[in-house]
Amino acid sequence: MFSSKVIVVLGLALTIVAANVPGAPRVLTGDDLKDAENTLNSSLQKLASGDGPNYQLGKIISATRQVVSGSLYKYEVELVDGNKATKKCNVSIWSQPWLDNGIEVSFECPGEDKVVKKHSA
Numbered sequence: 001m002f003s004s005k006v007i008v009v010l011g012l013a014l015t016i017v018a019a020n021v022p023g024a025p026r027v028l029t030g031d032d033l034k035d036a037e038n039t040l041n042s043s044l045q046k047l048a049s050g051d052g053p054n055y056q057l058g059k060i061i062s063a064t065r066q067v068v069s070g071s072l073y074k075y076e077v078e079l080v081d082g083n084k085a086t087k088k089c090n091v092s093i094w095s096q097p098w099l100d101n102g103i104e105v106s107f108e109c110p111g112e113d114k115v116v117k118k119h120s121a
């Protein structure tokens with residue numbers, strides 16, 4: 001009687017803890033991929049209309065999302081720069097929209113230094 005109650009309480013506690021453990025990166029498809037594309041496009045737009053860099057999305061080759069105190073998106077993408085040149089880059093967006101300037105975007109493009117920018121949600 002007593003012990004089964006303890007087990008239930010313990011099970012509940014473990015479930016709550018599990019819900020806060022960062023998840024593994026998940027490859028996105030379908031609507032999740034569409035959402036991730038929207039997230040990326042709105043970041044690119046914010047940065048282009050702020051202090052840059054100025055990129056447009058060419059296409060997404062692959063994207064993952066991971067739950068880590070917010071969401072961490074990682075994209076392998078083709079970006080189109082201001083000169084209409086296309087390059088293949090790795091972009092990550094760490095989204096913590098409850099913070100000031102809580103969206104951190106980093107760009108890794110071939111032959112260039114990594115660029116990290118922050119903007120508001």
Ligand SMILES: *[C@@H]1O[C@H](CO)[C@@H](O)[C@H](O)[C@H]1NC(C)=O
Pocket residue numbers: 034037038041056057058
């Ligand atoms: C993202 O931006 C690109 C380039 O501007 C556009 O072709 C694409 O349709 C946009 N995607 C979404 C989901 O709005």
Ligand SMILES: *[C@@H]1O[C@H](CO)[C@@H](O)[C@H](O)[C@H]1NC(C)=O
Pocket residue numbers: 088089090108109110111
């Ligand atoms: C993008 O990420 C992949 C996998 O981690 C890596 O092999 C590749 O070199 C990266 N590309 C750039 C441009 O940093």
